[in-house]
Amino acid sequence: MKNAVFILFLIVTNNVYAQLGSIKTFDFLNLSPSARVTALGGYAAALSDGDINMMVINPALIDSLSINQIAINHNFHLADVSHGLVSYGFLLDKLKLNVGIGVNYVSYGDFRRFDFRDNELGSFGANEIALNIAMSKTFRQRMRIGSNIKFIQSSFDTYQSNAIGLDLGLYYYKPENRTSWAFVIKNIGLQLSSYGGIKESLPLDVHIGYSKQLEHLPFRLIISAHSLNNWQLNGVDNLSSDPIFVNQEPSDRSGFANFTDNLFRHLVFGGELMIGKNGIFRLRIGYDHQRNKELSTTAFRSLSGFSFGFGVKVKKITFDYGFGSYHLAGGVNHLSMMMRLNELYNKL
Numbered sequence: 001m002k003n004a005v006f007i008l009f010l011i012v013t014n015n016v017y018a019q020l021g022s023i024k025t026f027d028f029l030n031l032s033p034s035a036r037v038t039a040l041g042g043y044a045a046a047l048s049d050g051d052i053n054m055m056v057i058n059p060a061l062i063d064s065l066s067i068n069q070i071a072i073n074h075n076f077h078l079a080d081v082s083h084g085l086v087s088y089g090f091l092l093d094k095l096k097l098n099v100g101i102g103v104n105y106v107s108y109g110d111f112r113r114f115d116f117r118d119n120e121l122g123s124f125g126a127n128e129i130a131l132n133i134a135m136s137k138t139f140r141q142r143m144r145i146g147s148n149i150k151f152i153q154s155s156f157d158t159y160q161s162n163a164i165g166l167d168l169g170l171y172y173y174k175p176e177n178r179t180s181w182a183f184v185i186k187n188i189g190l191q192l193s194s195y196g197g198i199k200e201s202l203p204l205d206v207h208i209g210y211s212k213q214l215e216h217l218p219f220r221l222i223i224s225a226h227s228l229n230n231w232q233l234n235g236v237d238n239l240s241s242d243p244i245f246v247n248q249e250p251s252d253r254s255g256f257a258n259f260t261d262n263l264f265r266h267l268v269f270g271g272e273l274m275i276g277k278n279g280i281f282r283l284r285i286g287y288d289h290q291r292n293k294e295l296s297t298t299a300f301r302s303l304s305g306f307s308f309g310f311g312v313k314v315k316k317i318t319f320d321y322g323f324g325s326y327h328l329a330g331g332v333n334h335l336s337m338m339m340r341l342n343e344l345y346n347k348l
Contacts, residue, residue: 035334038322039309040270041286043224045209046182055100059146060169128154165189222270
């Protein structure tokens with residue numbers, strides 16, 4: 001099945017627009033941490049409502065509702081790649097700090113090893129992991145600042161690398177109109193040891209977020225602008241001039257069309273409809289314009305860049321599902337489970 005998917009991918013990418021290359025390492029740090037975020041398009045930096053998983057998106061989102069909360073997330077990614085996050089929130093009462101601890105990981109599966117004569121020599125694995133220690137502090141009731149320090153390790157067969165990273169976040173909430181804003185700088189840091197002696201940069205990302213809950217409708221609008229430290233997202237300026245499987249961006253567009261397309265590649269739109277008392281059931285949808293442009297094909301229509309999902313609270317446990325469409329070859333299925341330990345103990 002994996003071979004069939006790979007062959008399909010090679011066929012259709014002959015008509016895929018060029019994607020931006022990367023000279024960064026540890027790109028898994030920017031994967032969606034939870035099913036909820038996946039369903040909303042992959043970003044939600046200004047969404048703070050007691051979800052401990054959001055510490056990975058913006059450490060300033062850890063709030064008092066996240067205390068004693070534990071979450072388990074697993075993402076069934078493409079080609080047998082799996083990714084997940086386990087997180088827990090607690091309070092440092094004396095310092096009045098909301099704290100979150102989380103471990104996110106990615107496994108790339110098993111690979112077969114061969115020598116130059118095509119003799120099989122067994123198999124090897126590849127995986128990456130990051131320990132997150134995040135904290136936030138509230139100022140003047142409306143604003144929180146947060147930081148997240150990350151200890152990162154990756155292993156590819158006999159090659160290993162380690163790094164340390166830092167996220168800085170700001171969150172501001174205006175209760176009179178149910179509006180919030182956020183500013184985040186992710187993955188500040190450096191590689192402590194490299195795979196082959198050449199050190200690489202962490203995938204730095206600067207983004208802002210906006211969230212608005214409508215007054216007369218139980219619907220929350222979420223808008224995020226990412227990669228603000230790298231304005232030019234369309235085109236292939238940083239790729240080889242002779243890409244093999246991809247076509248160049250259309251060269252006959254006007255300057256305004258190029259500007260508009262590039263602007264929207266920075267934007268991710270999400271929406272969450274809350275149904276029932278206290279939003280016990282939620283429907284979610286998202287759209288990532290950059291993913292749509294980079295992974296759509298000219299020969300076939302697809303839902304690349306679109307995402308959707310739902311969440312439901314059963315007694316004291318919240319279950320979430322999110323699906324993100326990447327390509328005609330497939331998408332990702334994300335599952336999450338979240339509960340507050342003190343409520344669970346009281347129930348038992």
